[in-house]
Amino acid sequence: MTTKTFGKRTRRLEDPELLRGKARFVDDIHIDGMVHAAFVRSPHAHARILAIDATAALAMPGVHAVLTREDIRARTLSDRLAVALPDRVYKQQRDRPILAGDETVYVGEAIAMVIADNPYVAEDAVSQVNIEFDVLPAVSDCRDALSPDAAKVHSDASDNLIAEFASAYGDVDAAFAGAAHAFRESYWQHRGCAHAMECRGCLAAVDPLDDRLTLWSSTQTPLVAARLLAELLGREETSIRVLAPDVGGGFGPKLVFYPEEAAVAIAAVILNKPVKWIEDRREHFVSTTQERDQYWDAEIALDNDGKILGVRGTLLHDHGAYTARGLTVPQGAVASLTLAYVVPTYRMDVKVALTNKVPVTPVRGAGQPQGIFVMERLLDLAASALKIDRADIRRRNLVPAEAMPFKKGFVTRGGIPIVLDSGDYPACQADAVEKAGWADFPARQRAARAEGRYIGIGLANYVEGTGRGPFEQVGVRLASTGLIHVATGAAAMGQSTKTMLAQVVAEQLGGAMERVVVTTGDSAKVAMGFGGFNSRQTVMAGSSAHIAAVKVRDKVLQVASHLLEVDAGDLDIDGDNVFVKGAADLKISLRQVAKAMVGAAGFLLPGNLAPGIEATENVVIDAMTYANGSAVAEVEVDLDTAAVNVTRIVFVHDGGRIINPTIVDGQVTGAIAHGIGNALYEWMGYGDDGQPLTTNFADYLLMTSSEMPAISLSHRESPTPLNPLGVKGVGESGVMPIPAAIASAVEDALSPFGVRITQVPIRPNDLAALLEKAGA
């Protein structure tokens, strides 16, 4: 018997230190002699910077320096961060400056950096840096941005269109021309900020002994940061180390490399002191990337049987002032729209508009919830007009299991064909509908209405791309102590990445989780890598870990075979021993096996095998694997206050094979909460002048424990053939269908008044206006 860990509810490696208050987040790191940074940020959405006077700030006791763009320029090969993913459709290149020099283009943009003895003094000094501005007209609403007489976001531009593209396949206009039915609607969707509970922050220090610059950063992508920093500073990769200590949540924005990370590193070099910067929540609202507005105009064509013939329309997307990642969010939105269904023809024309606001990059879901929302709302619109049950119209159009693998008509941003690899979407929906008591709901609804209560039910399906390639490096090494060391470029920020990798590795090596030591997100421990985003780490790092662990296992058995003089095929591993099958007391410890391969000067290695017991893998998987799920939401709407109370969520989820059911439940449940927030509460507001309106947690509402409904969560497991573990990503899952399901439920609750829900978040004021208009 050997101990197995895959599929088990193992204990998390991360918990003991976190529970005892002994974890190490970036602001917990103390280096003697370190100084503290604070940023002078733009108070204007658009202004020319005429002069910066730091005299008063520099005269304050405890202030070491005030750095501006000129100081950055003297130390870097570029004063801008060119990080955009490649794409041919850009019409303007808009890279963020590390510190703005001539012009500032959003409230919150960093212009100067104060370094002082402590953060209190640094913040005092920020208020004493005097900047002379020439305020320019700003563009706040992306709908205004593209009109010919709009102000320009960047004063050297002729317009505010940063990219324009179409996602299309088939002859959609012909399909509409021949269709029995077509329905059209416009939608506004807004997703706010990610708001990990830990804000951003970093600490940089130059080690004089080896002239190495180390940056500890609360980032999802430390390996990428190391590469960018080396390029920026013109240093050898080996003279830069970037590592993510414990990270208090990511949810998207921490995948971006930020001006502050570069500035803090440069300041550490200039001052030759460790420099720490910890973002506060107000700064987070105005300087950490967000998702925001999308305006859709969409149309669906169907035949007389309610089968979809085509979907077409337009999307206008708010990009913010710079390209901090790419076109990921609008691309994700239009790519996800049709995924779950057989949609024979499709065309979505996309315009991406610059605005004088914080740059937009992915938040958990990366545009996909918005595409799913449009598709699901269109299906409800068609169902209502054609008098078909909402579950039935979906059942008729879901991609059937027997069609797998199902090739969609288009490609990912990297040009890789989109092929749905596995899953039974109709069965998944049927499961959710059954568990939710969909068929009985009309009777419950009638009874409630008789009591004057407005309850509703809604359904939404989703398919999401997970496991973005091309690879994530994992090294597995059996140390001479007998411990198993796992190192990876994958970054941990709460998803139990260390536990996941330990489970995958221990499965091959005796199952003793406590003997596995996992290092994540440290550029000194692995040569290459990416980090955490796009529900990719279990797929990519998990696959590399698996293959590496299998190779280490083979080597262990070969070595033990020589040491025990037993055929390797007769050996197995359990706990910390290799034993002879059928004779368990004939064994040798992993420590002894490892020590044998360290070698002894002048002596042969056992079996003339190569030294050491280790394997490093970069398993390449280009195609994404598609996870899916179905959600049913029940709500009650209070007609007096227009408050929507979500009373129940039924969620059936298929993320392929499950490595740890407890962890998967946790990920999906957390993502459902995020989805409810997107449906009802989260709104990052800006005034017409580009001034942010919601910059604290009293104005910007996050889900609390009181709003969480009862959740019925269950899993189907359709293994993907695309990776050796059969796993798919789960981190974003729950956020995908929830806004659509809740919108559907609210519309159902208010069906006596004919209220149509065409937006998320469904803010009480907006709903109250709709109810008033409908005479409710």
Added chain:
Amino acid sequence: MDQRRITLDVNGSTFTETVATRTTLADFLRHQLRLTGTHLGCEHGVCGACTVLLDGRSARSCLMLAVQADGHQITTVEGLEASDGTLHPLQQAFADHHGLQCGFCTPGMLTTLIELLRDNPDPSESDVRIAISGNLCRCTGYQSIVTATLDAAKRMRMGQTV
């Protein structure tokens, strides 16, 4: 900078320290005493990550000055486990029920719920939800925290202590 000398009890140890009067209790605990288990998530009193117990009552250490804690008794997350390292039943229940993911909000959740369980040893699910309604968590969706707390309450009623 105006400074004061304060004496306070933190997790059973007495500290006498000189502190700038404007230093928050959170910054004092984290950076002067190096008890970094208490976290800062918003610094405006909404998220609850910085919650500590002040003479047994939950308090936002980001909204208090260190000088206000002079003469008082503070318990932080570091003070919850037994002296032999055994986890408090609530900490153990969090581990057993996956009540934490990134763990950043956890110290504030634990201190808030310790107070609840002392005042109300047999809380309902709704009691727990109300108790932590001022503590934000972005990872868990709260369900596992509620489950863990109800289980911890049961264990503590059956006599488990720290």
